Amino acid sequence: MDDQxxxxxxxxxxxxxxxxxxxxxxxxxHSSWSLALAGLVVVVAANTMNGVAIxxxxxxxxxxxxxxxxxxxxxxxxxxxxxxxxxxxxVGISASVLVALxxxxxxxxxxxxxxxxxxxxxxxxxxxLREITDNAYRFTLKWPGKAWKLxxxxxxxxxxxxxxxxxxxGKDLWGVVVVERVGDLxxxxxxxxxxxxxxxxxxEGEKRTKIIFAGKSAIQSNVRVIHRGTKLGLxxxxxxxxxxxxxxxxxGTSKSMGPAGASLEPFFSAFHLLxxxxxxxxxxxKAHDQSGAGWRVRKNVYENAYWGLRVTPxxxxxxxxNEELKTHNDEAxxxxxxNAxxxxxxxxxxxxxxxxxxxALVAFYQQSILASxxxxxxxxxxxRIAGQRVSAKRYRMxxxxxxxxxxxxxxxxxxxxxxxxxxxxxQVHEQLPAGLAxxxxxxxxxxxxxxxxxxxxFLDVDLVDHGFALRHxxxxxxxxRFSLTLPAGHWEAVVGKQSTSFASLSRICFFDQVAGLSGLxxxxxxxxxxxxxxxxxRLFYRRxxxxxxxxxxxxxxxSSTKLGDFIALSDTFERNQVGERSMExxxxxxxxxxGRALVVLGPKTLYKRFVGRLAGLKAALRPLAVTTRAHSxxxxxxxxxxxxxxxxxxxxSWRLRKxxxxxxxxINRTLRWDKSAERFEVFxxxxxEDQSRVMWGVxxxxxIEGLSKGAxxxxxxxxxxxxxxxxxxxxxxxxxxQREAYLMRRGHTFFGLMTRTKHWxxxxxxxxxxxxxx
Numbered sequence: 001m002d003d004q005x006x007x008x009x010x011x012x013x014x015x016x017x018x019x020x021x022x023x024x025x026x027x028x029x030h031s032s033w034s035l036a037l038a039g040l041v042v043v044v045a046a047n048t049m050n051g052v053a054i055x056x057x058x059x060x061x062x063x064x065x066x067x068x069x070x071x072x073x074x075x076x077x078x079x080x081x082x083x084x085x086x087x088x089x090x091v092g093i094s095a096s097v098l099v100a101l102x103x104x105x106x107x108x109x110x111x112x113x114x115x116x117x118x119x120x121x122x123x124x125x126x127x128x129l130r131e132i133t134d135n136a137y138r139f140t141l142k143w144p145g146k147a148w149k150l151x152x153x154x155x156x157x158x159x160x161x162x163x164x165x166x167x168x169x170g171k172d173l174w175g176v177v178v179v180e181r182v183g184d185l186x187x188x189x190x191x192x193x194x195x196x197x198x199x200x201x202x203x204e205g206e207k208r209t210k211i212i213f214a215g216k217s218a219i220q221s222n223v224r225v226i227h228r229g230t231k232l233g234l235x236x237x238x239x240x241x242x243x244x245x246x247x248x249x250x251x252g253t254s255k256s257m258g259p260a261g262a263s264l265e266p267f268f269s270a271f272h273l274l275x276x277x278x279x280x281x282x283x284x285x286k287a288h289d290q291s292g293a294g295w296r297v298r299k300n301v302y303e304n305a306y307w308g309l310r311v312t313p314x315x316x317x318x319x320x321x322n323e324e325l326k327t328h329n330d331e332a333x334x335x336x337x338x339n340a341x342x343x344x345x346x347x348x349x350x351x352x353x354x355x356x357x358x359x360a361l362v363a364f365y366q367q368s369i370l371a372s373x374x375x376x377x378x379x380x381x382x383x384r385i386a387g388q389r390v391s392a393k394r395y396r397m398x399x400x401x402x403x404x405x406x407x408x409x410x411x412x413x414x415x416x417x418x419x420x421x422x423x424x425x426x427q428v429h430e431q432l433p434a435g436l437a438x439x440x441x442x443x444x445x446x447x448x449x450x451x452x453x454x455x456x457x458f459l460d461v462d463l464v465d466h467g468f469a470l471r472h473x474x475x476x477x478x479x480x481r482f483s484l485t486l487p488a489g490h491w492e493a494v495v496g497k498q499s500t501s502f503a504s505l506s507r508i509c510f511f512d513q514v515a516g517l518s519g520l521x522x523x524x525x526x527x528x529x530x531x532x533x534x535x536x537x538r539l540f541y542r543r544x545x546x547x548x549x550x551x552x553x554x555x556x557x558x559s560s561t562k563l564g565d566f567i568a569l570s571d572t573f574e575r576n577q578v579g580e581r582s583m584e585x586x587x588x589x590x591x592x593x594x595g596r597a598l599v600v601l602g603p604k605t606l607y608k609r610f611v612g613r614l615a616g617l618k619a620a621l622r623p624l625a626v627t628t629r630a631h632s633x634x635x636x637x638x639x640x641x642x643x644x645x646x647x648x649x650x651x652x653s654w655r656l657r658k659x660x661x662x663x664x665x666x667i668n669r670t671l672r673w674d675k676s677a678e679r680f681e682v683f684x685x686x687x688x689e690d691q692s693r694v695m696w697g698v699x700x701x702x703x704i705e706g707l708s709k710g711a712x713x714x715x716x717x718x719x720x721x722x723x724x725x726x727x728x729x730x731x732x733x734x735x736x737x738q739r740e741a742y743l744m745r746r747g748h749t750f751f752g753l754m755t756r757t758k759h760w761x762x763x764x765x766x767x768x769x770x771x772x773x774x
Contacts, residue, residue, distance in 0.1 A: 129143065129150040129152065130142070130143045130150075131143060131150075132150055132152055132165045133274070134164055134165060134177075135274075136278070136279045136280070136281045137164060137179045137244065137246075137278055137279075137281070138241075138273060138274040138275070138276050138277075138278050139177065139179075139214075139246075139271060139272065139273050139274060140271075140272050140274060141165050141166075141167065141177065141270050141271055141272075142270045142272070143167075143270070144167070144169070144266035144267065144269065144270045145266060147169045147266075148167050148168070148169030148266055148267070148270075149167060149168050149169060149697075149698070149701055150165070150166075150167050151163075151165065151166040151167055151168060151176075151694065151697075152165060153165055153285070154285070154693075155693070155694045155697055156176050156177075156694070157285050157693075157694075158691050158692065158693035158694030158695070159174055159176055159691060159694050160176045160178065160249065161285075161318075161320070161324045161337075162178050162180075162337070162339065163176035163177065163178055164176075164177050164178065164179060165177050167267055167270070168698055169266065169267070172252045172253045172256045173250070173251075173252040173256055173257075173263055173264060173267070174250065174251055174252060175248065175249065175250040175251075175264060175267035175268070176248075176249050176250075177246070177247075177248055177249075177271065178246075178247045178248075178249060179244050179245070179246050179247070179339075180244065180245045180247075180339055180341075180342040181243060181244050181245075181280045181339060181340055181341045181342060181424070181427075182240075182243070182244065182245040182341075182342060182421060182423070182424075183243055183341070183421060183423030183424050184243070184423055185240070185245060185399070185421070185423060186240070187217060187218065187219055187238055187239055187240050187245075188219065189399065190238055190240065190245040190247075191208065191219045191221060191236075191238040193398070193399060193400075194236070194238065194245075194247060195221065195223075197327075198223075198225070199326075199327035200225040200226065200227045200232075201225075201226045201227055201497060202225060202226040203223065203224075203225050204224040204225060204226065205223070205224050206221055206222070206223045206224075207221070207222045207223075208220065208221050208222075211237070213237050213239055213248075213268075214239065214246075214271060214272065214273045215273065216239040216240070216241060216273075217239065218237050218238060218239035219237070219238045219239070220235070220236070220237050221234070221235075221236045221237075221238070222234070222235055222236075222260055222261055223236070224254070230253065231253065231254040232251050232252065232253060232254065233251065233252060233253070233254050233257035233261055234249070234250070234251045234261075235250045235251070235257070235260070235261030235264050235268075236248065236249050236250070237268060241273065241278065242277070242278040243278075244278055244280070248267070248268060248271060250264035250267050250268065251264075252264065280339065280340040280341075281339065281340065282315060282316040282340050283315075283316075284313070284316060284317060284318035284337075284338075284339070285318055286300040286313075286318070287300050287302070287318065287319040287321060288693060290321075291454070292322075292461070292492070293461060293491060293492035293493065294306040294451075294454050294492060295333070295334075295454070296454060297319065297321070300312075300313060300319070302319055302321070302334050303442065303450060304333060304334065304442075305447065305450045305451040305453075305454045305455075306333075306349075306451075306492075307333060307349045307412060307414075308409070308410065308412065308441055308442045308444075308447050309333070309334065309347065309349070309414070309439065309440075309441065309442065310439075310440045310441070310442050311334055311336065311347075311438050311439055311440075312438050312440070313336060313438050314434040314435060314437060314438045315434065316338050316340055316431065316434065316435075317336045317337065317338050317434070317435050317438060318336070318337050318338075319334065319335070319336065319337075320334065320335030320336060320337050320344065320346070321334065321335075322688060323688045325346075326498065328344060328346050329346050329348065329417070330494075330498055330501050331348050332346045332347060332348050333347055333348065333349055334347050335347065336435050336438060338431060338435060340427070340431065341420060341421065341424035341427045341428060341431070342420065342421060342424070343418065343419065343420040343424075343428055343431065343432070343435070344418070344419050344420075345416065345417070345418050345432075345435050345436065345439075346416070346417045346418075346419075347414055347415070347416055347417075347439070348414070348415040348417070349412055349413065349414050349415070350412070350413045350415070351411060351412055351413075351516045351603075352408075352411055352412070352413050353411070353603055353605045354411065355605075358408055358413075361406070361413055362406055365404070365406060365415060366393060366404070369393075369395060369402070369404055370395075372397070374397050374398060375395050375396075375397050375402070376395060376396050376397070377393065377394070377395055377396075378394045378395055378396040378401070379394045380392065380393055380394060381394060381403060383403070383405055383416075383432075383436060384433065384436060384437075385405060385407050385414075385416055385436050385439055386407050386409065386414070386439050386440055386441050387440070387441070388407055388409075390405045390406065390407055391405070392404060392405035392416075392418075393405075396422070399421055399422055399423065400419055400420065400421060400422065401418075401419070401420050401421070401422050401425060401428070402417065402418070402419055403416075403417070403418040404416070404417055404418075405418075409441050410441075410444075416436075416439075418432065461473075461493070461747065462644070462746055462747020462748060462749060463493075463495065463747065463748055464642060464643055464644070464686050464747075464748060464749055465495070465496050465686065466496075467479035467480075467630075468495055468496065468507070468508075468642075469641070469642045469643070469644065470493055470495055470508075471644055471747070473485060473486045473491075474486070475493060475495065475508050476628075476641070476642075477507050477508070477523065478628075478629065478630040478641070478642055480507055480523040480594055481591075481592070481594065481628065482507075482521070482523060482591070482594075482596060482621070483621075484508060484510075484521055484620060484621050485620040485621075486510060486620065487613070487616035487617060487619075487620050491510050491511065491512050492510065492511045493508055493509070493510045493511075494508070494509040494510070494511075495507070495508050495509075499520070502520060503520055503522060503547060503548070503599075504547060505522040505523065505524045505544075505547055505597075506520045506521070506522055507521050507522070507523045508520070508521050512613065515602070515606065515609055515613060516602055516603050516606050516609075517600060517601070517602040517606070517609075517610060517613055518600070518601050518602070519598065519599060519600040519601065519617060520597075520598075520599045521596070521597070521598055521599075521621070522544060522547070522595075522596065522597040522598075522599065523594055523595070523596050523597075524543075524594065524595055525593060525594055525595075526540065526590065526593055526594065526595055527543075530543075530590070530595065531593075536590045536595070537567070537568070537569055537588065537589055537590045537595075538558075538569060540588055540589075540590055540595035540597070541558060541569045541586075541588040541597075543595065544586060544588050544595075544597045544599075545586070548584070548586065548599065549573075549575075554573060556571045556573075557571070558570055558571040558588075559571065561587065561618075563587065563589055563618060563621070564621075566589045566590070566591060567589065568587050568588060568589035569587070569588050569589070570585065570586060570587040570588070571585075571586060572584070572585045572586075573585075573586070574604065581603075581604040582601055582602060582603050582604055583601065583602055583603075583604050583607055583610055584599065584600070584601045585599070585600045585601075585610075585614055586598070586599050587599075587618065598617060598618065598621055600613070600614050600617060628641070629641065630642040631643075631669075633656065635648075635652065635656075636648055636649045636652060636654055636655060636656040636673060637656075638656060638671055639774075640669060640684070640774075641774065643668065643669055643684045643686075643749055644746070644749070644773060644774045645682075645684065645723075645751065645771065645772065645773050645774060646771075646772050646774060647671055647682045647770055647771045647772075648673075648770045649673040649675070649680060649767075649770060650762070650766050650767060650769070650770055653675055654673045654674070654675045654680065655673065655674055655675070656671065656672070656673050657672055657673070657674050658670065658671065658672035668684050668685060668686050669682075669683060669684040670682070670683045671683070673770075675762070677737070677756075677758070678737075678756060678757050678758060678761055678762055679754070679755070679756040680753075680754070680755055680756075680767045680770065681752075681753070681754040681755075682751070682752070682753055682754075682771060683751070683752045684749055684750065684751055684752075685699065685749065685750040685752070686748055686749055686750075687748055687749075687750065688748065692745065692748070692750075695750060696728075696743070696745075696750075699743055699750055699752060700728060700730070700743055703730055703741040703743060703752065703754070704730055704741075706741070706754070707730055707731075707732040707739045707740075707741055707754075708732060710734050711732040711733060711734055711739065712732075712733050712734060712735070713732075713733075714732075715730045715731060715732040715739075716730070716731045716732070717729065717730050717731075718731070720742070722742050722744055722753065722768055722771065723744075723751075723771055723772055723773050724773065725744040725745070725746060725751075725773070726744060727742040727743060727744040727753075728742070728743045728744070729741070729742050730742075730743075736758060736759065737756055737757060737758055737759065738755075738756075738757055738758075738759060738764065739754075739755070739756050740754070740755045740764045741753065741754045741755075742754075742768070746773065751771075753767075753768065753771055755767045755768070
């Protein structure tokens with residue numbers, strides 16, 4: 001018979017039903033456990049591979065849900081088949097519950113293992129402003145769109161010290177708003193005075209047009225300039241409002257500006273005047289803590305260990321330092337500024353001997369001022385400066401007043417120059433005493449400990465610009481191929497274009513103000529006559545004398561001296577320097593197509609110290625090998641001696657595919673290594689001290705924008721260490737890769753590192769080991 005029923009087989013029907021229920025329960029239990037275990041695996045993966053957590057989480061949820069359903073089905077099937085055998089269903093549900101608990105625990109463990117919350121970052125880097133309103137000067141800046149970032153006052157002052165607000169956007173586009181109380185000046189005169197005050201390497205042209213802006217008659221100026229070797233385009237709008245001059249200053253690289261500065265239109269369109277009375281602000285920004293060669297700022301108080309000067313800004317005044325100070329006067333040591341009314345106080349200093357005639361010095365300084373074009377005497381005033389009552393000469397130049405006073409304290413002559421608008425003379429009379437009261441002399445008992453603290457501050461200077469680097473007390477000139485190691489002492493260096501104001505052939509000027517010494521290194525390619533001559537050193541020596549002594553070149557019989565591998569000619573001269581006798585020593589030699597000269601000056605009264613320091617300087621000056629370059633590449637290793645870093649891929653399979661120099665206003669070096677779809681990038685940015693505060697936020701924002709494209713969620717920020725520097729870290733994930741960016745600063749140079757790695761590929765830490773500082 002084909003049919004085999006329980007009756008024919010002799011099997012108990014109830015028992016057969018029980019066996020069938022067990023088989024079905026076991027089948028459901030097995031399936032449920034399998035799905036549950038698969039779900040557990042996916043949960044673990046979801047908690048270890050952050051970038052695909054969402055995808056894995058969804059998959060885990062589907063598997064756990066299927067496991068639970070199978071458990072319910074198994075339970076129902078068992079109950080229907082046998083009223084008592086519920087093992088299969090219970091097992092399935094238990095599996096689902098256990099895995100669900102495991103998932104919860106895994107997520108909890110993951111949360112516990114998360115790094116600590118990111119440390120608070122600066123306001124300029126974390127704020128996403130949509131509008132800035134200045135209630136005192138009655139204007140607002142509205143966010144123009146995604147490509148732009150608004151800069152509140154604390155950030156905008158890092159771009160331009162007097163800025164009230166600003167923004168940055170696109171590629172190297174900047175804009176700031178400046179307001180000054182200027183009295184009854186016309187818009188035309190306000191624009192002209194502002195143009196005359198510009199300080200750039202070169203101004204190539206200007207075009208002014210009359211326009212209507214913010215409902216006011218205004219002047220728009222388009223200017224082309226060269227600044228630090230970069231061609232910039234400026235678009236400036238000037239207008240007057242309630243005795244205040246408003247200046248909207250926008251700029252960028254020539255390429256980014258577009259025709260007539262069209263790329264800056266979003267900035268200018270974002271500005272709107274508000275109704276109401278304009279109130280001149282008296283609250284000024286405070287200077288951040290910083291140090292220079294022999295000076296420091298702590299809690300907005302400036303102290304100079306060389307000159308024994310302390311400046312504590314009074315209400316309504318702020319410090320002028322660094323790049324801004326140089327635009328006022330290359331020889332100034334510190335300054336003060338006020339905008340109620342617009343006024344500046346600049347301090348210069350000169351060390352003098354006890355025998356020097358003060359009257360002769362005063363006459364010398366006054367004659368120097370009168371020699372300036374357009375300067376005319378305009379009476380006298382009595383001022384109180386650093387506890388002394390002194391007579392100040394007033395000079396008139398165009399719409400400006402200049403007050404000039406000299407204070408003599410302990411062998412130092414302090415020149416104080418006060419500049420203001422003639423139209424605000426009554427306000428100057430009211431506000432100036434508070435500003436001058438900010439100046440004081442550091443007591444002798446406090447001066448020596450301060451000098452000891454700052455004696456080696458020049459070692460902390462990290463200054464880089466086109467063709468040279470000054471780092472750890474060593475100046476390296478890559479264009480002219482030499483270096484100078486500053487010896488022990490209180491040295492301050494002036495390099496780059498600023499040094500040529502002391503001598504046309506100068507590459508670096510250095511000063512030990514405590515010792516009363518100053519020096520220069522002159523360097524120039526040999527001219528045709530020197531190249532052809534067998535005695536090129538003697539010809540170059542005579543060329544140096546003609547530069548140093550512009551009236552009568554002294555008859556000199558120089559002596560030969562050994563300088564490293566070179567024979568140099570040297571001689572010492574006496575000359576009159578600011579009313580007293582001084583010594584000048586010149587050492588000249590020829591080196592591989594270049595003429596070099598070391599010039600050291602010092603008061604005759606300090607001649608013994610002068611000779612001792614001179615010997616140290618000779619030993620410190622050493623020509624570089626011809627092979628030394630600003631940067632070099634060998635395989636996938638890139639060394640930048642100028643910016644001071646070395647970077648490489650973790651192994652030869654990582655190829656250095658991109659190496660560029662300065663292409664934009666900000667980025668000075670960009671490098672990129674690739675391996676398949678993974679990437680390691682390094683960039684370096686050189687900024688001024690004043691710009692460093694705002695650049696933190698600007699660069700960090702650009703990094704966040706770059707990492708956000710296609711990322712899952714917002715990037716996370718934290719702090720870490722890279723190459724010994726404290727770095728800001730930004731982390732983001734996509735479905736397949738992990739992205740990280742690091743931003744750190746040394747001196748005036750910002751370094752940025754970016755990694756893109758697969759979740760199952762290279763670890764970011766492996767790439768970071770390829771970056772080191774020199």
